[in-house]
Each structure stands twice: as C-alpha cells, then as structure tokens.
Amino acid sequence: MWWSDGMSSRQRALLASAALLALVVGRPAWAQNTADAASSPGASLYAVNAAALATAMTYCTRVHGPLRVGSRGETCFREARNLLARYGLKERAARIDGNCIDRTQFNTCITPEIGRLVMELNAHFDERRP
Numbered sequence: 001m002w003w004s005d006g007m008s009s010r011q012r013a014l015l016a017s018a019a020l021l022a023l024v025v026g027r028p029a030w031a032q033n034t035a036d037a038a039s040s041p042g043a044s045l046y047a048v049n050a051a052a053l054a055t056a057m058t059y060c061t062r063v064h065g066p067l068r069v070g071s072r073g074e075t076c077f078r079e080a081r082n083l084l085a086r087y088g089l090k091e092r093a094a095r096i097d098g099n100c101i102d103r104t105q106f107n108t109c110i111t112p113e114i115g116r117l118v119m120e121l122n123a124h125f126d127e128r129r130p
Contacts, residue, residue: 044100044110045093051114052089055121056080063129080125087124092117 060067060076067073100109 042090042093042097043103043106044096044113045090047110047114048089048093048096048117051118052084052087052121053081055118056084056125059122059125083124083128084121087121 056077057067060073060080064073064076065071067077096110096113099113100106102109
C-alpha cells in the first residue's frame with residue numbers, strides 16, 4: 001500500500017487516527033473558523049468522541065491486529081466502546097469547552113486537551129488489558 005511503505009505501525013496508526021478524525025469531524029480542526037466554534041453547542045464534543053473512538057481503534061489494532069469480524073481485535077474494540085460509553089466523554093468535552101472559552105484560540109487550546117485525553121485512554125486501556 002502507498003501509505004505503509006517505510007512507515008512504522010505506530011505511524012500508520014496515527015495516520016489512520018487522523019483520517020478517522022477528519023471524517024468524523026467533517027474537516028480538520030485548523031479549518032474551523034471562530035464563528036463555527038462559537039456558535040456550535042459543545043464545540044469540542046465531536047472532537048472528543050472522534051479522538052476516543054480513534055484511540056480505541058488504533059489501540060485494539062496495535063495490540064490484537066486488524067478489526068475483522070470475529071477477531072480478537074473486534075472483541076477488544078467492542079469492549080473499548082463499552083468502556084468509552086461509561087467514561088464521561090460529554091463531561092470531558094464540557095470541561096474542555098469551559099477551559100477553551102477564547103474562541104479565537106479554540107484550536108490552539110483544544111489540541112493539548114485532546115492529546116491528554118488520548119494518552120489517558122491509552123493508559124486506561126493498558127490497565128484493563130488481561
């Protein structure tokens with residue numbers, strides 16, 4: 001494949017996460033204008049949910065292989081999604097929105113917040129790994 005030549009599995013996983021995030025959010029965070037951010041309720045909610053799902057997908061793929069029907073990767077992802085449902089992502093998004101109130105700096109503010117969430121989720125998935 002064109003995107004796997006010379007790339008490590010971690011780089012491929014990050015690229016896949018970025019692609020998924022772009023698809024779910026609809027456009028990259030840097031393309032979001034301040035009017036969009038200011039007028040949308042829970043401006044970070046989609047980014048938080050997309051990052052959480054992408055983290056679960058890349059984690060399960062890295063640990064168990066492709067997410068094919070009936071595979072250990074699929075089982076891992078299903079378990080991770082259930083865990084995410086109870087993880088308080090809405091509350092996390094609301095906290096991020098509260099921290100990132102200057103809409104002219106929204107994209108700059110949300111990036112480290114999403115980074116911390118991804119690192120936290122990876123650690124949480126590792127803790128729950130049998």
